[in-house]
Amino acid sequence: MKYKVNEKGYYGDFGGAYIPEMLYPNVEELRQNYLKIIDDADFQKEFHQLMKDYVGRPSPLYLANRLSARYGANIFLKREDLNHTGAHKINNTIGQILLAEKLGKKRIIAETGAGQHGVATATVCALRNLECVIYMGEVDIERQAPNVARMKMLGAKVVPASSGSKTLKDATNEAMRDWINNPVDTHYIIGSVVGPHPYPDMVAIFQSIISEETKKQLIEQTGNDQPDYVLACVGGGSNAMGMFYHFMEDENVKLIAVEAAGKGVSSGFSAATTYLGKEGVLHGSRSILMQTDDGQVVEPHSVSAGLDYPGIGPQHAHLFKTGRGKYVSITDEESLDAGLLLTQLEGIIPAIESAHALAYLEKMEFKGGENVVVCLSGRGDKDLDTYIKYFKL
Amino acid sequence: MNRIKQLFEEKKNILSIYYTAGFPNIGDTIKIAEALEKSGADMLEIGFPYSDPVADGPVIQASSKKSLDQGMNLKLLFEQLKDLRKSVTIPVLLMGYVNPVLQFGVKNFCKACAEVGVDGCIVPDLPMVEYEEFYKGCFEEHNLSNVFLITPQTADERIHKIDGLTNGFIYLLSSSATTGKNLEVGNTTENYFSRIKNMNLKNPTMIGFGISDKQTFDKACSYANGAIIGTAFVKAIENGNIEENVSEFMKKFKS
Numbered sequence: 001m002k003y004k005v006n007e008k009g010y011y012g013d014f015g016g017a018y019i020p021e022m023l024y025p026n027v028e029e030l031r032q033n034y035l036k037i038i039d040d041a042d043f044q045k046e047f048h049q050l051m052k053d054y055v056g057r058p059s060p061l062y063l064a065n066r067l068s069a070r071y072g073a074n075i076f077l078k079r080e081d082l083n084h085t086g087a088h089k090i091n092n093t094i095g096q097i098l099l100a101e102k103l104g105k106k107r108i109i110a111e112t113g114a115g116q117h118g119v120a121t122a123t124v125c126a127l128r129n130l131e132c133v134i135y136m137g138e139v140d141i142e143r144q145a146p147n148v149a150r151m152k153m154l155g156a157k158v159v160p161a162s163s164g165s166k167t168l169k170d171a172t173n174e175a176m177r178d179w180i181n182n183p184v185d186t187h188y189i190i191g192s193v194v195g196p197h198p199y200p201d202m203v204a205i206f207q208s209i210i211s212e213e214t215k216k217q218l219i220e221q222t223g224n225d226q227p228d229y230v231l232a233c234v235g236g237g238s239n240a241m242g243m244f245y246h247f248m249e250d251e252n253v254k255l256i257a258v259e260a261a262g263k264g265v266s267s268g269f270s271a272a273t274t275y276l277g278k279e280g281v282l283h284g285s286r287s288i289l290m291q292t293d294d295g296q297v298v299e300p301h302s303v304s305a306g307l308d309y310p311g312i313g314p315q316h317a318h319l320f321k322t323g324r325g326k327y328v329s330i331t332d333e334e335s336l337d338a339g340l341l342l343t344q345l346e347g348i349i350p351a352i353e354s355a356h357a358l359a360y361l362e363k364m365e366f367k368g369g370e371n372v373v374v375c376l377s378g379r380g381d382k383d384l385d386t387y388i389k390y391f392k393l
Numbered sequence: 394m395n396r397i398k399q400l401f402e403e404k405k406n407i408l409s410i411y412y413t414a415g416f417p418n419i420g421d422t423i424k425i426a427e428a429l430e431k432s433g434a435d436m437l438e439i440g441f442p443y444s445d446p447v448a449d450g451p452v453i454q455a456s457s458k459k460s461l462d463q464g465m466n467l468k469l470l471f472e473q474l475k476d477l478r479k480s481v482t483i484p485v486l487l488m489g490y491v492n493p494v495l496q497f498g499v500k501n502f503c504k505a506c507a508e509v510g511v512d513g514c515i516v517p518d519l520p521m522v523e524y525e526e527f528y529k530g531c532f533e534e535h536n537l538s539n540v541f542l543i544t545p546q547t548a549d550e551r552i553h554k555i556d557g558l559t560n561g562f563i564y565l566l567s568s569s570a571t572t573g574k575n576l577e578v579g580n581t582t583e584n585y586f587s588r589i590k591n592m593n594l595k596n597p598t599m600i601g602f603g604i605s606d607k608q609t610f611d612k613a614c615s616y617a618n619g620a621i622i623g624t625a626f627v628k629a630i631e632n633g634n635i636e637e638n639v640s641e642f643m644k645k646f647k648s
Contacts, residue, residue: 008522016520016523017520018491018518018519018520018523019518019520020447020448020542020545021541021542021543021544021547021566022448022515022546022566022569022570024541024544024546024547024551025544025546025547025548047434058417090588155541163454163458164444164445164453165460169445173445173446173447177447177448177450177571180447180448180569180570180571181570181571181574183544183546183569184546245538278496279495280492280495280496281490281491281492281495281518282445282492283445283498284518291492291496292466293466293496294466294468294493294496294497295443295467295492295493295494295495295496295497296443296461296466296493297444297445297492393575
């Protein structure tokens, strides 16, 4: 259990709940109840029923033959892109909406960057008939118009965040402000393993279904539930945490987290948090974040809106600091090339976020025959414009 | 003796003013402090800006952003405050978010506060448990008060705990809200203020968030030792001559 949260809400040096008093009652209510609610048999039954019939789980673990031949290793893709709404985000929103209902909440708020978490939240709010308000940076609203339309069709109110850089970080600030101003009836569905304790743990638990299934599927397909490598991309880090969760204590399984280098780690346009960041506090937890010497948060850059975040979740910071996980980065161009490669070799268009994880395969050396699992966290439909522009299709 | 303690022993209906350091112009920090003392403010809260101020409404967000864009940081702020005590005698607190303090170093921060004559701090996102374990000793060593916030949703037990850890005053938020919302004193707010008043806390209390005129100030004073004005003041000094704006603003509360 050395990589899981302790009773004080910390992962080693990271985590905690750095929140103004206005948020304390809400966060404390969650802290006292989340495990009790999640462990309840009826909750589990309803959660797994929805996962199966509504989300379409288990998601396949697909042995990508042509990709495997290219790299000389057995490359398995965990197909989160086949989930309803097109990404892993729905695992968490289903879990949290059921939890919010148990807490008697009537109104749901969320932040979104690319719009994937916003769509997944608006979807479950439609499903459960709850009021839904999504905060999204003005810049992201412009560059992710189809997802804005989807959220509106689903009945959500999309509120532009016009402060700061007008992207994900600012949308998160606005959602927190909303929560401060609506302390009683509102639940905030954070989309990643960030935020004050218990959010990072709660989101990780809901996303852990990814590695839980992967282990079973590996036994069926290879006879061994422990692969040599597990790879996933990291923005805040929710798909990676879900993918790593049940492998963390298996010390012989190498965990590789791929951050977005943007235009290059030294270019000034990057989101490679572990490379560029220092320890500090952002959005309610102590972790690693990109900041100035004065502790002001630095604006990140990535071609992929889902990785365009200046921090990582506290559990990732702990895996990084202890050396349990290897944290690497991939540039915008490398990720787009990897996206096209997967499309042409396997007939799967990946989200640019997930393409970052795929791109790292190019940099690995295999002896031959290793088992490698890559989390294909989302599908690339939302990224067609970016692909089209880059490859001049 | 700490200036804050002395103030509360000597005065009622205390008027405390918040403003953002380095706003509207980077060099205004001391000028505003002097003008406020001259116009009758009893205590000052100088905000050090942060890029992601989640507890603040649009006015203080904008002032923080402008201040940062103009080059404000903690190091510069302490330089600006170097001669604070040559011209300002009233208690001064620094208010801001925890990350700049962490990067400056907690010990360095406390030491710098003591050196320039700052009397206390308000760091809204510093959790009580962290303060107790890692900050309290250092704050006390430098004779710095630490002020915690409470809201209408804060449970009695927690209020008592906060009262035990605070040594200056307790900051009573009139409602759970980001800064700059108007104070609507309905029955619920009055019940909450009365509840706190009847708890016989060892620390004095100041009501903040939503105080903008004489009427709301007087109302707040009937329940607490005084009130804090932030957003309304920051708005009032946005444009024009600092001295004139400050004196004009303060007249409203002194009639």
